[in-house]
Amino acid sequence: MTERQRTRQPNGASSIYFGKDGKWHGRVTVGVRDDGRPDRRHVERKTRAEVTRAVRELERLRDEKKLRKPGKAWTVKTWLEHWVEALGEALRRGHIPTNAAEIAKAPRLEEEEIEPYTIEEVQSLLLQASKRRNSARWVIALALGLRQGEALGLHWEDIDLETGYLRTRKNRLRPKYAHGCGGDCGRKAGYCPEREQVRREYKSTKSRAGRRTIGLPDPLIKLLRRHLEEQERERIAAGDAWQGTGYVFAQPDGSPLVPNTDYHHWKELLQLAGVRDGRLHDARHTAATVLLLLGVPDVVVDAIMGWEPGGSARMRSRYMHVTGPVLKNVARQVGDALWSSPDTNRDGN
């Protein structure tokens, strides 16, 4: 099939075109965003007929005023509240592989394997996390996909609990030690009785994609408020020994968490939850997978995950072996659950 010239339609009419990626794309203007720009929704399908149907469906939902308010605010705030419900629904209907083994049958990629946890595994993880110190740390990993350095680098000044936003601006660094003894203690520097810290605690996040603002879902705001209260109690208990300098996730004396310790906490959590052993990065993969499964608009997924604009298509494609088969069956149902009002899709299909 030949590449077609993409034509700009007058005054917000829908457009359908065949892209360089070999897929059919449709764009529908459904309203005006909060920032005054037109709210254009994007769909992609394999065939022209499918994309036409999707475009007509969007137009119908628009005309019946069943589309949610556009942009980051609603998607990020609502997706966490919706995804367990929406995927749970699909699961009950038997459309989603119910265990990791089914997902793992997918062909191996050369790059790091994407192995997200399933919905049930996430639920066990969150349940076990809720019983531990710094439980919000794991909700942030599984729901928002923050990298370890980003989560451990968070300071309270980066979180606005009133407006419900979090900014990733600092990256916690692994500690590096040098001998304080002159080098004759006979141990490695990290175990030197007089060891000295020779690396700063964190560095500022430089890249534009890395520095991002993420809307917090209401359950996470509540959790963070509780976490703040718990930390306040620890501060009072620590008295003069308090070392706190504003870290959200800290040791009981307020000093920053050490990445290696955090890693071991993750491993403990996996065991307690009775789920398969996984890497810390699998929590991030889980967050990305869920966002992609939910059909959250690309720009919003990029904004949450901190994917560079130039590399985001490649990142998305890395998830295809997981999301592809599931998406094929579920995208429309989950999409309906998200795009239309809750009471219209219950018995609709």
Ligand SMILES: [Zn+2]
């Ligand atoms: Zn030494």
